Amino acid sequence: MDLPVLLLSGAIAGTMAGLLGIGGGVIIVPIVLWLFEGQGVEHGLAIKMALGTSLATIVVTAIASIYTHHRKGAVDWMLFSVMGPAAFIGSLLGAWAAATIPGNALYAAFTLFLFLVSIQMAFGRLSAHRELPGNPALAALSIGVGIISALMGIGGGALNVPLLSYCGVAVKRAIATAAAVGLPIAVSGTIGYILGGQDKADLPSGSFGYVNLPVFGGVVAASLVFAPIGATVAHKLPDKLLRRLFAVFLCCLAGRMAYQFL
Numbered sequence: 001m002d003l004p005v006l007l008l009s010g011a012i013a014g015t016m017a018g019l020l021g022i023g024g025g026v027i028i029v030p031i032v033l034w035l036f037e038g039q040g041v042e043h044g045l046a047i048k049m050a051l052g053t054s055l056a057t058i059v060v061t062a063i064a065s066i067y068t069h070h071r072k073g074a075v076d077w078m079l080f081s082v083m084g085p086a087a088f089i090g091s092l093l094g095a096w097a098a099a100t101i102p103g104n105a106l107y108a109a110f111t112l113f114l115f116l117v118s119i120q121m122a123f124g125r126l127s128a129h130r131e132l133p134g135n136p137a138l139a140a141l142s143i144g145v146g147i148i149s150a151l152m153g154i155g156g157g158a159l160n161v162p163l164l165s166y167c168g169v170a171v172k173r174a175i176a177t178a179a180a181v182g183l184p185i186a187v188s189g190t191i192g193y194i195l196g197g198q199d200k201a202d203l204p205s206g207s208f209g210y211v212n213l214p215v216f217g218g219v220v221a222a223s224l225v226f227a228p229i230g231a232t233v234a235h236k237l238p239d240k241l242l243r244r245l246f247a248v249f250l251c252c253l254a255g256r257m258a259y260q261f262l
Contacts, residue, residue, distance in 0.1 A: 005035065006218030014061050014223030015230035025154035026114060028054040030256070032215055033107075041204055044103025049203070051098060051106065051153030052193030052210030055091075057219045058155045058186035065179045068228040074176035076169070079132075083177075086139040087156060088184035090146020095192020098151050099210075110152055114254035117158045122247035132167040142181070150189040155182030 009031040029050045036046035069075050098106060132138060141163065149156040157178040164174035194209030206214045 003218055005031065006215060007222040010057070010219035010222030011226045013057070013219065014064065014226035015233075025051075025054040025058055025149075025152065026117060026158065028057055028219060029110060029153045030114075032212075032219075035215070036204065036212075039204065042103075042202070043107070045200070045202065047103045047107045047110070048098065048193070048197065048210045049207065049212055051110075051151075052095075052190065052197065053212045053215050053219075054153035055095075055150065055155075055186045055189040055193060056211045056216050057223060058182060059190060060220045061223045062155060062179055062183040062186055064224050064228055065230065066176075066183060068232060069176035069179055072176075074172055075180050076173055076177045077180075079138075079164070079169075079177050080180045082135050082138050083142040083145075083160070083181045084184045086142035087146035087149070087181050088188040090143035091150040091156075091185040091188035092146075092192050093143075094147035094150025095189045095196060097147070098193065099196030101151075106151065111254055111258050113152050115251065115258075118247045118251040118254060120158075120162060122244050122251075132164075132169070145181075146185050146188070149182075149185045150192060153189075155179070156185045157182055 009028055013025075013027040029047075032053055033046055033050040036049050037043060041049065066075065133141070145156045145159045145163070148159065155178075157175070160178035160181055161171075161174050164177060165171055169177070190211060194211055197203060197207070197209030197211075200210075203210075204212055206212055
């Protein structure tokens, strides 16, 4: 694997994880996918390896960003107590489903997901429209977020930040809480992808199920350093500017993936 590329992707993903509470999977998945395909890994297998490995890296990234957000008192642990366990269950279900879904379908779905996230980040309004739903409804929504997150190899922040903001949670608090919820999503999803890939004979070397340990190590080495930096910057810079710059980056990634797919 290309170590400089992995370190760079880890640095960007870690920064964005702390900055926007998104987990970093939207960056890691396409980059790792290209690296696997560049080594001749079959397309359908490569996307599952990228998704599983991405979730494994988010476990570490989430811990680093949560620590910084918690020190600033930004994590709403009451919300986490409802959303976290439900998201864990949903993520496990999503990872199980991913093992049975064709790789090309996951690739197309992830490309579309990137486009939608970029549009939402660029033009979505973060002003509150309603109050948070009751705990049962919030738990049900979190299960859904967990399922989608595992299928897309993300930490769920791209869904939870807009959801919490829409329901009146302050942006900084929404980002910090979404980062915290990303941890059980990543842990559960990683377990699911490891178990789902255990019986595959054509996995790349150094793989544990659909998680590739060399890639995991390269990305985590940089993301551990940069996640706390991103979390610190998140409390200082304008949200609107950061979101729109990141939206452009996501749109470029999605455009390249769509071009390769077509």
